[in-house]
Amino acid sequence: MLLIPSFTANSNEPPPSKLSLSDLSMAILKSHFFLLFPLLLLHFHTVSFAQTLFVFGDGLYDAGNKQFLSQNRVDASFPPYGVTVGQATGRWSDGSIVPDYLAKFMGIPKISPILLTTADFSHGANFAIADATVLGSPPETMTLSQQVKKFSENKNKWTNQTRSEAIYLIYIGSDDYLSYAKSNPSPSDTQKQAFVDQVITTIKAEIKVVYGSGGRKFAFQNLAPLGCLPAVKQASGNVQECVKLPSEMAALHNKKLLQLLVELSRELNGFQYSFYDFFSSIQNRVIKSKTYTFETGNAACCGTGSINGSNCSAKNVCAKPEEYIFFDGKHLTQEANLQVGHLMWGADPEVIGPNNIRELMVLPLDITVILAGIQEAMAAMRPRQSNIESLYDIKKMESEMDNHWLYQVDKAISFMI
Amino acid sequence: MMANNCNLVSVLCVILVLTLFHNPITVAGQNSPVVALFTFGDSNFDAGNKQTLTKTLVAQGFWPYGKSRDDPNGKFSDGLITPDFLAKFMKIPLAIAPALQPNVNVSRGASFAVEGATLLGAPVESMTLNQQVKKFNQMKAANWNDDFVAKSVFMIYIGANDYLNFTKNNPTADASAQQAFVTSVTNKLKNDISALYSSGASKFVIQTLAPLGCLPIVRQEYNTGMDQCYEKLNDLAKQHNEKIGPMLNEMARNSPASAPFQFTVFDFYNAVLTRTQRNQNFRFFVTNASCCGVGSHDAYGCGLPNVHSKLCEYQRSFLFFDGRHNSEKAQEMFAHLLFGADTNVVQPMNVRELTVYPVDEPMREFWVPPTPATVHASDSSSSTSRGYEYY
Numbered sequence: 001m002l003l004i005p006s007f008t009a010n011s012n013e014p015p016p017s018k019l020s021l022s023d024l025s026m027a028i029l030k031s032h033f034f035l036l037f038p039l040l041l042l043h044f045h046t047v048s049f050a051q052t053l054f055v056f057g058d059g060l061y062d063a064g065n066k067q068f069l070s071q072n073r074v075d076a077s078f079p080p081y082g083v084t085v086g087q088a089t090g091r092w093s094d095g096s097i098v099p100d101y102l103a104k105f106m107g108i109p110k111i112s113p114i115l116l117t118t119a120d121f122s123h124g125a126n127f128a129i130a131d132a133t134v135l136g137s138p139p140e141t142m143t144l145s146q147q148v149k150k151f152s153e154n155k156n157k158w159t160n161q162t163r164s165e166a167i168y169l170i171y172i173g174s175d176d177y178l179s180y181a182k183s184n185p186s187p188s189d190t191q192k193q194a195f196v197d198q199v200i201t202t203i204k205a206e207i208k209v210v211y212g213s214g215g216r217k218f219a220f221q222n223l224a225p226l227g228c229l230p231a232v233k234q235a236s237g238n239v240q241e242c243v244k245l246p247s248e249m250a251a252l253h254n255k256k257l258l259q260l261l262v263e264l265s266r267e268l269n270g271f272q273y274s275f276y277d278f279f280s281s282i283q284n285r286v287i288k289s290k291t292y293t294f295e296t297g298n299a300a301c302c303g304t305g306s307i308n309g310s311n312c313s314a315k316n317v318c319a320k321p322e323e324y325i326f327f328d329g330k331h332l333t334q335e336a337n338l339q340v341g342h343l344m345w346g347a348d349p350e351v352i353g354p355n356n357i358r359e360l361m362v363l364p365l366d367i368t369v370i371l372a373g374i375q376e377a378m379a380a381m382r383p384r385q386s387n388i389e390s391l392y393d394i395k396k397m398e399s400e401m402d403n404h405w406l407y408q409v410d411k412a413i414s415f416m417i
Numbered sequence: 418m419m420a421n422n423c424n425l426v427s428v429l430c431v432i433l434v435l436t437l438f439h440n441p442i443t444v445a446g447q448n449s450p451v452v453a454l455f456t457f458g459d460s461n462f463d464a465g466n467k468q469t470l471t472k473t474l475v476a477q478g479f480w481p482y483g484k485s486r487d488d489p490n491g492k493f494s495d496g497l498i499t500p501d502f503l504a505k506f507m508k509i510p511l512a513i514a515p516a517l518q519p520n521v522n523v524s525r526g527a528s529f530a531v532e533g534a535t536l537l538g539a540p541v542e543s544m545t546l547n548q549q550v551k552k553f554n555q556m557k558a559a560n561w562n563d564d565f566v567a568k569s570v571f572m573i574y575i576g577a578n579d580y581l582n583f584t585k586n587n588p589t590a591d592a593s594a595q596q597a598f599v600t601s602v603t604n605k606l607k608n609d610i611s612a613l614y615s616s617g618a619s620k621f622v623i624q625t626l627a628p629l630g631c632l633p634i635v636r637q638e639y640n641t642g643m644d645q646c647y648e649k650l651n652d653l654a655k656q657h658n659e660k661i662g663p664m665l666n667e668m669a670r671n672s673p674a675s676a677p678f679q680f681t682v683f684d685f686y687n688a689v690l691t692r693t694q695r696n697q698n699f700r701f702f703v704t705n706a707s708c709c710g711v712g713s714h715d716a717y718g719c720g721l722p723n724v725h726s727k728l729c730e731y732q733r734s735f736l737f738f739d740g741r742h743n744s745e746k747a748q749e750m751f752a753h754l755l756f757g758a759d760t761n762v763v764q765p766m767n768v769r770e771l772t773v774y775p776v777d778e779p780m781r782e783f784w785v786p787p788t789p790a791t792v793h794a795s796d797s798s799s800s801t802s803r804g805y806e807y808y
Binding site: 358 | 478480481484485486487488489496722728730731732733745
């Protein structure tokens with residue numbers, strides 16, 4: 001990331017009052033940021049230091065919203081969920097989920113589910129809920145639009161400044177594609193594209209609503225290879241391979257999602273994003289489980305059937321969840337969530353780009369004006385946007401820009417003769 | 418608009434610029450010479466050879482190694498290592514693969530380095546530098562022609578394990594015993610480099626030893642506390658490093674004009690030391706402990722299945738990823754230094770200059786010992802030392 005210093009009359013603004021938090025443990029956690037901060041103050045117009053996290057999505061990010069909407073206790077508020085931490089909070093795992101780890105690394109408390117109205121939301125709120133989709137109106141859950149609506153209804157809990165500096169973390173779409181694959185076993189390419197386009201269009205609209213409320217920092221986790229989920233494999237009858245169609249839909253969605261974010265970064269002033277390649281992370285762990293310290297990438301820890309893909313209950317939970325990637329048929333164990341948290345927080349641009357979450361957290365709010373200029377230049381060189389399909393393409397574009405610049409320099413020098 | 422009396426000068430300028438930009442060895446980097454990068458030594462440059470060599474599962478093949486790229490592949494880093502970045506700067510489009518692994522593309526170089534490698538003795542499930550050179554010779558005929566080998570860069574980092582073992586096994590060694598040991602180690606290094614030279618290599622990059630006493634695993638094992646390094650090992654490293662430059666000068670001067678020996682020395686000792694002393698200038702928040710491991714300095718056991726290692730969340734703030742190996746961010750810094758820094762860091766020329774130095778030209782500048790004016794880090798190992806003069 002190229003950050004260009006801008007010396008203006010405001011460069012001596014005091015840091016936001018958030019830094020005067022007296023909580024000792026917070027101070028220790030953030031002690032390294034105190035060192036980074038003076039450097040930022042000297043060089044940047046608007047210092048930004050996100051201490052607020054808003055979470056949107058489905059069961060992967062649900063921190064306990066489902067139990068408030070579910071009539072038949074189809075939720076994770078009972079064992080064996082939470083078994084590793086000794087408490088079932090409604091999280092679909094044996095312990096902490098990705099938003100919990102990101103909050104921890106940011107130095108803020110875990111983000112509570114919005115439907116738990118008595119909770120403390122000073123550092124953000126979690127709107128994610130199991131079975132959430134982008135399209136349609138499934139029962140006992142909240143679609144992305146409903147979650148964003150809930151956010152808008154509650155937005156006065158936070159100041160404008162807080163909402164601008166906050167990170168908006170989103171993981172959604174799995175359930176759309178899983179039900180699509182179930183009801184459309186052999187769609188044509190055109191049909192697949194059309195469905196993905198519908199999903200992406202809706203996501204785009206919802207991002208714009210959040211942006212309209214002041215949101216600037218968006219972190220997207222792309223979709224897992226859905227065909228590799230134990231529930232899906234078990235339902236297909238062949239547990240040796242990942243099911244093709246759901247993974248294909250996920251890959252297509254991921255490509256379009258990245259293109260959407262690049263487009264929005266050009267279109268919307270100040271829009272910043274992180275795009276995490278969760279698809280590759282899960283693929284790596286399913287194929288080379290032991291390399292990533294897991295005994296298996298095939299079976300879930302909790303459930304019935306040949307790979308424990310369904311009906312997780314206290315009667316059929318494994319002894320060592322940390323040896324598994326999947327806790328139940330669709331969701332990750334705490335151990336897998338921890339690895340994902342580490343990757344999202346601090347990995348290189350090949351894994352999460354163009355910024356990781358830590359970089360996104362401190363990226364000054366007005367910096368994208370300059371970045372937009374670079375993006376414009378890149379766009380001018382590459383008129384066909386569909387060339388961006390993955391994080392590698394962004395890196396490739398940047399290095400092509402570099403080479404192009406060197407070529408221009410060469411040409412310019414030749415004029416000096 | 419040029420005055421008449423400047424015509425000759427402008428013509429000369431035109432000719433100069435034309436020759437500069439039409440010389441195949443050009444500044445803009447679009448025409449980097451097509452050469453290979455070969456690395457030899459220990460775990461610092463091991464690209465995955467140890468994994469192939471040993472039957473037991475090795476820690477570096479597992480998460481959290483490789484965490485920056487989500488790719489544990491046998492390298493001792495959270496991502497790429499210095500030779501990988503150096504190869505990128507040299508515009509080598511392939512990874513520098515571990516030579517011992519089957520089915521790897523070695524057309525632009527390979528790594529012969531193995532974790533645990535030494536100069537002397539017979540390290541278990543590893544290879545001495547001499548054995549690595551022999552392996553190179555075995556593979557040479559099938560893969561690289563003589564011309565290509567002569568133009569390629571041979572980078573070596575070795576000796577750390579010799580001194581670490583010596584200190585562990587001879588805790589009461591006196592000055593003369595140390596001196597004798599350093600002499601035998603450096604003599605062996607000279608012999609092994611000569612062997613490589615006899616095989617056709619002519620461009621050598623020798624990386625001096627790190628301040629071994631400052632490695633987190635050493636601080637941990639010798640209980641030096643958080644502010645001090647284990648000076649005995651730093652001394653040994655310094656004694657070793659002092660001999661490198663003069664030894665290579667001699668080899669260069671004695672080489673025949675028909676096959677000039679070319680080299681450069683990268684002052685890795687001070688590159689690491691200065692990062693422990695002025696860490697904030699290099700954006701490292703922690704330089705005396707590891708990102709991954711257990712113990713007083715979190716230095717032991719990263720990647721081992723039976724060790725519940727701590728794992729830092731932001732490895733880019735750490736100088737060391739595990740007990741003795743640098744984080745990817747530091748590795749990249751070192752590659753920048755190797756490729757393009759001044760003679761106070763890499764001398765007598767940097768790797769870029771070495772790569773384009775004509776293969777049939779003897780060296781005209783040699784390694785010179787640093788004088789007080791060029792030394793840029795004090796000998797104090799205290800991480801709180803400040804305020805020494807640069808010039």
